[in-house]
Amino acid sequence: MSSSPSIQPPGGRQTDAPRRGSYLYYRHTLPVRVMHWINVIALTILLLSGLNIFSAHPALYWGQSSYSGRPPVFQIGARENEDDDVIGVTRIFGHEFVTTGVLGASTDADGDVMPRTFPSWLTVPGDRWLAMARRWHFFFAWVFVINGLAYVAYSIISRHITRDLLPTGNDWRSIGRSIIDHLRFKHPTGEAAKRYNVLQKLAYLSVIFVLLPLAILMGFAMSPTLNSLIPGWVDLFGGRQSARTIHFIVAWLLVAFVLVHVFEVIISGFWNHLRSMITGRYAIDTEVRK
């Protein structure tokens, strides 16, 4: 197997290691790796089963109720055009967009366009099946919550948060530099690649301590039993239907995070990152780059 630096692609991308001029650095501990992949599975199923659940009433509202006299803020539906073709439509704040193929109407197994909120490949189960989607959703909600609590506990005890995730004074001062580097798709190399950069830290912290807890809390806000714990607490978020809307928005913010996260992983050394999240070992280049 060839592993000479000569096959290294241009542009400072990292490739397979170990090789001359690099060494393996133990980056992710076993608990973090295990919990990361449990989270990948749980969040994927939560999203896909959540989209199936959403299909049972594909409209979002602001306030306590869905029947307040005000139209939904967001709605996915289907109607027929003049040629009797099924077209998918998405309405956002009263503006209608034709979204045939993706939202409102998409092709079924026979290739016919049918009314369907999301394409079947984007939901678990593939067909509209509220009872089964709820089973998937709530089972993996427990997996996700228990995993998340274990992660937070572990990260506090092992000082993962304070050591690796909290931005340092230097980080804050270099934030402008980091933004420019990200926009130029330039990533830290050598010893600097051992640490998370400041934007990375902020992204992880906001996902771990803002978005994910908010998704859970808005899930609780939709539960009539949990509503009764402190009557009125759901009003802090605008009411139950607002909570459902926030839950939906947070889900897509998490998708956006995952897209950026996977994009960054791909452009900053996909196999190196993937290996480090599986074996824990991340290759650090010792050659100075210009």
Next chain:
Amino acid sequence: MKAPATVSRRRFLARALGAGGAFALSGCDALSQTQWFPKVLATGETLTRTVQQLIAPRRAMAQEFGEADLSPGFRSNGTSMPANAKYLALAANGFVDYRLEVGGLVEKPASLSLAELRALPSRTQITRHDCVEGWSAIGKWKGVKLSALLETVRPKPEARYVMFYCADPMEQDGTSPYYESIDMDDAFHPQTILAYDLNDTTLPIPNGAPIRLRVERQLGYKHAKYVMRIELVQSFDRIAGGKGGYWEDQGYEWWAGI
């Protein structure tokens, strides 16, 4: 130049990842169709029920609202006119011949007319109805407190559930009448009522006339409409599909707290 072995291995891995994703999704569908896997998933429901009953006091009250919050026109969902000759005859006569049968594990079975039900202690509440589908509507309900009704029939100590048998058949051929069940804690909860009025008028047929159950801290399908008979039981294993309700028999949770 011959590609190094690592490159083709990566390409293979990348393809395997894509194929794995598609396989995993169809795998979810296949698992949903098995007998055993939905039962594994249902352990999540047991956990939810246990934790919710643990942390939410059984007397905790559902949020109540003001007149200004009322939804204009309370949505009717599911049956809007039961296809049942006996029911239609009662409805045609303004339900004057309606009798609510209360029996099962009770000391003193009873059969009550609407006038007798209205004479029992009542409660009025403006609450939010949360459907399992995701929508909510706010309505003002007035009805007999189930606790007051149960006190008149005196449940036996072995009674664990209250069953509600309804007039609306769920199948086209007139079979599978709707039914529901709640436990004794919910049955004696102050907000659990058999509603006969909605928004200050007699309960309309699309909303469950002449009486419907309100069990405010659970989802809409627990709130049985067109209630004809109440039975106290020790177990519902041998009733209909054995899961304690029409939708429960279709795979929905008996504990509809979330």
